[in-house]
Amino acid sequence: MRHEFKKKSRVMLIDDNYEHLSGIRELLNLEGTFDVVGIATNVTVGLNLIKKYQPDIVLLDMNMPERDGLQGIMEINKLGLNTKVLALSGYDDADLIFRAMKIGAKGYVLKTMASAQLIYAIEEVLNGKIYLPLALSSRFFEYFQKSFREETEKQNSQTDEENLLDALTQREEEVLELLTQGITYKGVANKLFISETTVKTHVNNIFQKLQVNDRTQAVLYAINNGFLTKKVKMAV
């Protein structure tokens, strides 16, 4: 049997607090299974190092001046490498957590966490999982649900005024749909196998029902009031 050993994981650290940076480096070195291939105190330098050393994972501080952590995550992901980002932050700011996860952080941990937990988080991420401690995922979900609730309420309030669109007959809806594609009367007539005059009649009825006086306004009304998304109807 050949000389067998577990390959060390290549880690990079980016944090504008140098003391914290050193602390983590110490910790990871002591652990023995990690190889800290680079450290940086700002994103710009960090990005160059990442390009050069292509680490398996980057521990990235979120709360840095200038080019901040969120931008950092995006730019690292944009490199198209296989480098995973574990976000670090001193605070459990729900909005920040949400945005970081949204743009592709593989995990988010607080600086106040116990060392063992940080090690665990790093290992989980390295194993292809996404790691968010329970406390943070709880905060995340509150924020997540709140934003969806607001979205739903907004849609519902729109639905109340949407009755103008509901007044349209089937045929009128068909005509309006073609109008929203920027097709002329003649074009609509051909598509629906009816005369141009009939199209005009329908269009005039549509205008009256939607209380507008030209096609552009009708199209705008249709779009703003979810005419197109109506059929797709967000499946819960």
Next chain:
Amino acid sequence: MRHEFKKKSRVMLIDDNYEHLSGIRELLNLEGTFDVVGIATNVTVGLNLIKKYQPDIVLLDMNMPERDGLQGIMEINKLGLNTKVLALSGYDDADLIFRAMKIGAKGYVLKTMASAQLIYAIEEVLNGKIYLPLALSSRFFEYFQKSFREETEKQNSQTDEENLLDALTQREEEVLELLTQGITYKGVANKLFISETTVKTHVNNIFQKLQVNDRTQAVLYAINNGFLTKKVKMAV
């Protein structure tokens, strides 16, 4: 000192599998701190019981025929009571988890979980937290990031073609913006203090740059290519 005791939490169970239902009831009764105030094998009956007994928490099975679990969550929340929903499922279907959390489940647990963990989940939810075990939250986030990645890619591919809008001069953008409000040439002329002819000249230039041949198509192009949202510019 008066007779002091911890008030039992009122729990309801909805699951079409009666055996599982009984099992959980047993478990919760043994625990001693819960009061199972009702059980149901379908959502319709369950809803009525919820209205009647107003439990603190409902354990709701996701995988039921007919009125399924997702609808159940929505309808329970629509009641406007203080009843929390903990979703139960046999499978860790990412899409189902995502949708359940999106519409307001306070937690999601697998039926295969250890009893102690289920008890813990219930208690967390009762304490106002949101509970998703690490394994499930990991699945959730994969799904979450995937959908956002797709959205971003779609936007980026749009951005590539967006140069047509970039070709517009300032004045042309102003004119286009007014067009997207369904204003006539005369109206635009008045708003911008220029002659109607000038507006027409601008509009013709816009058409050529956007490669369309009427205002409706120009407006559609503008909307579909983020002309209006350009200034708002989604802050990460």
Next chain:
DNA sequence: AAAGATATAGACCACATGGTCTACTTAATA
């Protein structure tokens, strides 16, 4: 000083659009 881009504006014309009225057919409803 010349060239190019931008904003302005007039003239002319063909055609699309929108408004109004009438009228026929069919299907659903009272």
Next chain:
DNA sequence: TATTAAGTAGACCATGTGGTCTATATCTTT
């Protein structure tokens, strides 16, 4: 059976829209 709603379609006309060409005035850039 009478009525109503929906879809069809013609006629007429005023006006809006879009295409093309020409022509200034500025301002920037070369």
